[in-house]
Amino acid sequence: GQQVMQIPQYQHVQEGEDFTTYCNSSTTLSNIQWYKQRPGGHPVFLIQLVKSGEVKKQKRLTFQFGEAKKNSSLHITATQTTDVGTYFCAVNNNDMRFGAGTRLTVKP
Amino acid sequence: DGGITQSPKYLFRKEGQNVTLSCEQNLNHDAMYWYRQDPGQGLRLIYYSQIVNDFQKGDIAEGYSVSREKKESFPLTVTSAQKNPTAFYLCASSIPGQGRVGVGGTEAFFGQGTRLTVV
Numbered sequence: 272g273q274q275v276m277q278i279p280q281y282q283h284v285q286e287g288e289d290f291t292t293y294c295n296s297s298t299t300l301s302n303i304q305w306y307k308q309r310p311g312g313h314p315v316f317l318i319q320l321v322k323s324g325e326v327k328k329q330k331r332l333t334f335q336f337g338e339a340k341k342n343s344s345l346h347i348t349a350t351q352t353t354d355v356g357t358y359f360c361a362v363n364n365n366d367m368r369f370g371a372g373t374r375l376t377v378k379p
Numbered sequence: 380d381g382g383i384t385q386s387p388k389y390l391f392r393k394e395g396q397n398v399t400l401s402c403e404q405n406l407n408h409d410a411m412y413w414y415r416q417d418p419g420q421g422l423r424l425i426y427y428s429q430i431v432n433d434f435q436k437g438d439i440a441e442g443y444s445v446s447r448e449k450k451e452s453f454p455l456t457v458t459s460a461q462k463n464p465t466a467f468y469l470c471a472s473s474i475p476g477q478g479r480v481g482v483g484g485t486e487a488f489f490g491q492g493t494r495l496t497v498v
Contacts, residue, residue, distance in 0.1 A: 301476060304486060313469055314422070316486040359421065363484035364476035365429075366437065367412050371421040 273298055273362045277370030285378050290347040292373035294360035301364045303336055303343040308372070309356045317345075352377050382406070385470050385490030391498050392457070392464065400455045400493045402470035410475035410484060411453035415439060416467040416492075425468075428453055429475045457495065468493045 275294045284290055294303065302321045306314040318327055320336035320343060327334045333346045347354055355377050360370040383404040392398045402411065410429045414422040424437030428447040442461025447453055453472075457464045469492045476484035 302484075306487075313489040313492050314471075314487075316488070319486060361487070363473060363487065366424060366427050366435065367410070367471070367473065367476075367484065367487060368424060369414075369422040374419070 273300060273364050274368055275300075275303075275360055275362055275370045277360055277373060279373055280371060281374050281376075283376045283378065284350050286352060287349050290350050290354070290375055291344055292358050292360075292375075293342065293344050294370050295342045296362070297341070299340045300343075300362055302362065304361045304363060305334060305343075305345050306359045306361060306369075307356050308359065312356075314359060314369075347375075350375070350377050352379055383470060383472050383488050383490045385468075385493050387493060388491060390493055390495045392495060393498060395459045397456055397458050398495065400457070400468055400470075400495070402453045402455065402490055403451055404453075404472045404488070405451060406472055406488060407450070408472035408474055408488075409450070410473050411447070412471045412473075412487070413437075413443075413445065413453070413455045414469045414471065416469060418467075422469065425455065464495055465497050466495060468495060 275296050277294045304319045305317040308314045324338045325336040331348045335344045357372040357374045359372045386401045412427040413425040423439050426445040428434035444456045470490045471487040473487040474485040
């Protein structure tokens with residue numbers, strides 16, 4: 272299956288600051304998906320990107336898929352305490368594999 | 380309501396025992412997956428199945444076994460050969476990808492998870 276590397280592992284921000292997590296692959300990806308897992312919960316699907324250079328927005332969240340379809344990013348503008356959790360990228364192709372995740376903590 | 384259900388939510392296992400974790404979905408998904416998550420860590424793929432009566436090993440299959448006799452069900456057995464089974468186990472399902480670039484699968488739906496502890 273296709274593997275993805277995700278950085279950073281942790282990010283601690285002050286409420287109101289921005290946050291970005293990145294996923295990279297050495298191979299061209301069929302798609303990239305993003306999930307959020309709240310503490311103690313299970314991953315919940317946020318979005319899927321399929322097209323080269325695709326950009327999608329969900330309120331304060333912006334998702335990008337690279338032109339070469341080898342990298343992706345999730346950017347949160349003006350974080351809130353409700354954004355706390357771990358954000359995972361994933362590739363669903365023959366199997367389904369996740370990046371290591373970025374744990375976001377937000378200080379009020 | 381359509382969804383994916385894992386049971387039990389909490390499970391305690393004695394040393395040397397086999398235990399089976401249940402995963403049932405009514406989403407009509409062909410693909411199902413089992414992941415292990417250790418505290419503060421990511422999701423590691425144990426086994427996956429893209430169709431009934433077929434399944435594949437993931438990255439950490441040793442000490443685990445699965446079956447896929449029905450489309451709706453994908454139980455995971457944690458055997459006594461798994462030396463460190465204490466973890467959070469997550470089951471998921473989706474429409475599968477085709478195994479080639481450009482034909483990926485759909486979003487995955489997860490169960491609530493089972494927390495397994497060895498006592």
